[in-house]
Amino acid sequence: MPLHKAVLTLSCPNQPGIVARVSTYLFEQGCNILEAHQFDDTETGRFFMRILFNAVDPATALEPIRDGFTATADAYAMRWTMRDCDEQRRVMLLVSKFDHCLADLLYRWRIGEIPMKIIAIVSNHPRATYGEQDFADIPFHHLPVTRDNKAEQEAKLLRLVEETGTELVVLARYMQVLSNALSAKLSGRCINIHHSFLPGFKGAKPYHQAHARGVKLIGATAHYVTADLDEGPIIEQDVERISHHDSADDLVRKGRDIERRVLARAIAWHLQDRVILNDHKTVVFRD
Template sequence: MSPAAPLPTDDATHWVLTLSCPDRPGIVHAVAGLLAEHGGNITESQQFGDPLSGLFFMRVQVTASVARPVLEAALEALTREFDLTWSLDISGRPVRTLVMGSTAAHCLNDLAFRQRSESLPIELVAVVSNHTVLEPLAEFYGIPFHHVPVTAATKADAEARLLALVEELDVELVVLARYMQILSDDLCRALSGRVINIHHSFLPSFKGARPYAQAHDRGVKLIGATAHYVTGDLDEGPIIEQDVERVDHSRAVEDLVALGQDVERRALARAVRWHAEHRVLLDGHRTIVFR
């Protein structure tokens, strides 16, 4: 009989493991067994088998004293058996985040405030804007500000500068906090799965410009906001979170805009938190969100 794995000590690391693979029997047993063999104590586990895609998704938080290379080597062995796609990170580690905005300040302010007051697990390493309106706000929170003007003639250069900043600052997540520019297909591919946008509309309705005016014209009774991953298809990326607010016929467009800003803040903050906590897994053009 092999000796029992040692129990986690006080200096054990809190890991978060996410994985996906073709669905088949034995996956949970194999993952739990691997973690137990390396002294892991599972503190949270969620899984989902998608009958549409035939894929299995899992998120596990585990406390273990094992060294990271040892745990990664064991997961690689499991990868060959189950065709896993997986990621391993330290639970709660702040994700290095770059925020892009134009002139609206409410989403940037909300993220910076939540990082400071609610332990939102991100580290805001830069604010990039095609205007200078947000510079005082970035300075207030001590976030480096980069003014990158964008015109039709300079768009390629502006995106090259953004990619250089992403590389230089080791950025893991880019958040479009009401950034009123469309990213090119090349940039979307380069940052695939790493860019979250907040769209001030309840997608797939009212895409593009002035969605609140579109909604008002249709006499909607609910307004909403959608946080989604960015792809080359405008406002078509996998949806992470949506939120709504009830309205009636007495509301003017300006009222919808004001109410909508609260909805945008809430939806974006939840999407960023879930992404940073590794609770969002991509399933084709959809997401699996383990809340």
């Protein structure tokens, strides 16, 4: 397929000449750099880069460019990806009782704000829980979870991820804790929205915890899922000021809005290859 736009992301041990080598290679392939971001983490000694580019010749294909870049990547011990921006990622949405994040993501998907292929919606609650929510033609899977069947249902979920070729799993207020084994299998491709400004007020009813402490700011955190509960690399956070007039219910209501926008931004940035893992943190090249 002719190349419209492509994005290259990379990380590697920092040393002189990386930018020159990468940009020279793209020039030699007849490519034009449209956008470039870079970050040198002086604490870890690692270098991070994201380049958006296209080909001067509209008949140019991405595959030869990707194949030829291997020599440069190997020379600098890079972790890298090169992807056609027109290719939409396959995304699976997991949800429990509260569906405000799910509804928001479906709306942004319908209007083209977040280009992606939603290949399944999975819930531990039955379809009737969501009333008249329009899921279009997206397959819905009910996987009820109990203490006794958790391992069995996680195995079904993993099979579904593999069979559908899911590239990103989104926990859109999915209120089940994933096992260590499943978290490891989904490492770097599972995003959770936590209804709190982590690392504070973790666990159950964080808004009620915050209310009891008289906080003046509430927030939400989108992060990659790891075996450590609610401690995965953070992608995005946001806050909103509150006052002594606000009840716990007011915090929940205001928190829903924060959760929606934080999760949407995190997903969009992930799908645009703007997020690169940096050990327990992330490098986010925001647009």
